[in-house]
Amino acid sequence: MTDSPADATPYEVLGVAATVDDDELRRAYRRAARETHPDLGGDPQRFRALQTAWERVGTPGARRAYDTGAARSTESAFAPSGSSVWRSDAGRSAYAPPAGRRDSRPRARSFGHPGGRSREVFLAAEREWVGLGDPIEDPYDPALVRSAPRAIRRLLGEALAEEATALIVGDMGIGVTVWHDIDAGPEGKLDHAVLAPSGLWALESIDWGGPVELERGEITGQTLLPGERPVKELVRAARVVTKQTRVRFTGRILVVPDTAIEDDVQVVGNPKKPVALIVKRRSLAIVLNGGYGPDRGAVDVFEVRARLQETVRFV
Structure with a gap:
């Protein structure tokens, strides 16, 4: 995932709306991680994209920065x-x-x-x-x-x-x-x-x-x-x-x-x-x-x- 506007947003990668609360976001990440983890038969490329998405919105501070446009690669x-x-x-x-x-x-x-x-x-x-x-x-x-x-x-x-x-x-x-x-x-x-x-x-x-x-x-x-x-x-x-x-x-x-x-x-x-x-x-x-x-x-x-x-x- 780069900073291109054409890329999927972290929320799209996680499969949730941008308006979900932090608890729902965390549950979505855990669910997606189980589905995509290579050790469990998942797709390595999707798993890497998931990790990148989580880095951008996985904490309240990171999510706030991303949502306000402050976060840039x-x-x-x-x-x-x-x-x-x-x-x-x-x-x-x-x-x-x-x-x-x-x-x-x-x-x-x-x-x-x-x-x-x-x-x-x-x-x-x-x-x-x-x-x-x-x-x-x-x-x-x-x-x-x-x-x-x-x-x-x-x-x-x-x-x-x-x-x-x-x-x-x-x-x-x-x-x-x-x-x-x-x-x-x-x-x-x-x-x-x-x-x-x-x-x-x-x-x-x-x-x-x-x-x-x-x-x-x-x-x-x-x-x-x-x-x-x-x-x-x-x-x-x-x-x-x-x-x-x-x-x-x-x-x-x-x-x-x-x-x-x-x-x-x-x-x-x-x-x-x-x-x-x-x-x-x-x-x-x-x-x-x-x-x-x-x-x-x-x-x-x-x-x-x-x-x-x-x-x-x-x-």
Whole structure:
């Protein structure tokens, strides 16, 4: 369990409402511990998640800190590639939009608003959940976010995932150009198009709040929505953008949290000509710099950049 809003809350892991008293919470923990303990035939992964949940809400002090939004994993204060919540700005909610950069290092050329549409969808869903007309002092207040239904929290998780990818790509320097939130017509949007030394890549940044697997050319997992087909959706969005811009993508990448998959890179389809790559955030820059897989051929950077600048549309 990380600090991603898409993750199950400790109460969801324990299988109780956030409003139960401490005695009921303790009984739920003991019951779940018996069911999941590896020595009793339980699932080790579920048992570890249970222990993490109990650490967060198992004592009155810890529970109070979590419920008020004061408790945050130290993971969020370190490398941005591993967690959805990658900001550590003093005095700011980890869920708030990113503040402007203060350093003067050369950055990648960037166009569009990473995570912008996903945040709009999240804010609209949160407003409907709270109640239209009811005031929301801070929509990114951790206590409010953690109390929202998981489907709403996942919308914010998607925005944070897109912003985390934007930060990684931005740090690759001026030799890289990236377009965010590209209009993909009936397929919605393409999160990012990245023009890097290895070619032009179509990227989707996703956080399902849990581990996933690759089965028969598609991503599966308990936390995916019914009917969700991430690989197929990325392929379709990339095709629409290619048709609009007349620029062909070198490849397609699904960028996922480091905890979502076991290997740094997983190939969908034929390794020599993959349908897509599933890449951990910590390995994204390596892949974009050409550090993985066969040589895909040279790309006329100036021509591709000019074509996209003339034709790309944003949502």
